[in-house]
Amino acid sequence: MPSPRLRRAAVLVLEGAKPLDVGIPAQVFTTRASMPYEVRVCGAAPGLVTGGDGLSYHVAHGLDALAWADLVFLPGYRSPDVEDPPRTVLDALTAAHDRGARLAAISTGAFALAATGLLDGRRATTHWHYTRALAAKHPGVRVDENVLFVDEGSVLTSAGAASGIDLCLHILRGDLGVAASNHAARRLVAAPYRSGGQAQYVPRSVPEPLGERFAATREWALRRLGEPLTLETLARHAAVSARTLSRRFVEDTGYTPMQWVMRARIDLARELLERSERGVEQIAAEAGLGTGANLRLHFQRILGTTPSEYRRTFARGE
Structure with a gap:
């Protein structure tokens, strides 16, 4: 049988482009056996x-790449609130979107995306330093300054450079499944999952070592998802009160402790559906979800699909 067509991703480098913002999607989606792009x-x-930052780029392609791509990344660039990209660039982005390509902006790349008008009436984010400028320049955009990334389907935006990794991994989870996303995260030595709804930054007057303590508790919990895990159990491991854990956990992850545990269990179930032939009841038990009915309930609520449909879509070898 002929090999399936590789997914096509274009990275659009604008004047003043930030090197990390350019490099992240180029590296994450680089062609390899585990990455069919x-x-x-x-x-x-x-x-x-x-x-920007003293670097220049020699690009091999022009705007014809946008007509070719299924997915277009817009890395951040310097002084986005001063001048829009050329009209030829904006028209090419609009044409790509109209053709069905997804447009994903990293950091201040959101300004270029907003200049097309495609973000009008939609939620979007950018680096926290520029959120007010984005809202002022493009009042039709519903700017959310307290999230890492926003997925509006055909248009996606993210905060600063590191959250560009979160956005890329989010796209991979949707395209190829959680196992491929986790594999890419391990390759990048990055966190495999951070909620798009997590705050960009949490200002604290006195830095506290709670983040590291809770990271250890999260790792501890991930190794025990099949066991009973309660708020009190997690708080006891973190050596804080349940009330303190609840408050700080939301700041660190964007979820309450038990919401985070539920999503971790769903992710484990996703991996088992992808990589094994186990039945739904067995997977539910191994993931700490009790019964197949409970797994189906939370799978539908969180992912909007059923375990069987998910397996048909992402099972290995399909």
Whole structure:
């Protein structure tokens, strides 16, 4: 049988592009056995593009890459609130979107996406330093400054550079499943899952070592998802009160402790559905969800699909 067509991803390098923002999608989606994507780095025209932070880029492709791509990344760039990208770039982005491509902005790349008008009436985010500027320049956009990324289906936006990794892993989870996303996260030495709804930053007057303590508790819980886990159990491991754990946990992860445990169990169930032939009842028990009915209930609530449909979509070898 012929090999399936690689998914096509374009990374659009604008004047003043930030190096991390360019490099993240180019590296995450680079073609390899576990990553069935072809990546083209492009600009308004082939050739040299002056970037930010003392770097420049030599891109092999022009805007024709946007007509080719299924997924277009818009890395952040310097002074986005001063001048919009050229009209030819905005028109090419709009045409790609109209053709069915997804457009994903990292950091201040949201300004270029907003300049097309495609974010009007939709939620979006950008780096926290620029959220007010984005709202002022594009009042039709519902700017959310307290999230890591926003998925509006055909248009996606993320906060600063590191959250670009979160956005890329989120896209991978949707395209290829949680196992592929976790594999990519391990390759990048990155957190495998951070909620898009997690706050960009949590200002504290006095830094406290609670983040590290809770990270250890999360790791501890991940190794015991099949066992009973309660708020009191987690608080006891973290050596804090249940009330303190609840408050701080939301700040760190965007979820309450038990919401986080439920999502971790669903992710474990997803991996077992992808990688094993176990039945739904067995998977539910191994993931700490009790019964198949309970697994189906939470699977539908969180993922909007059923375990059997998920397995048909993402099972290994399909």
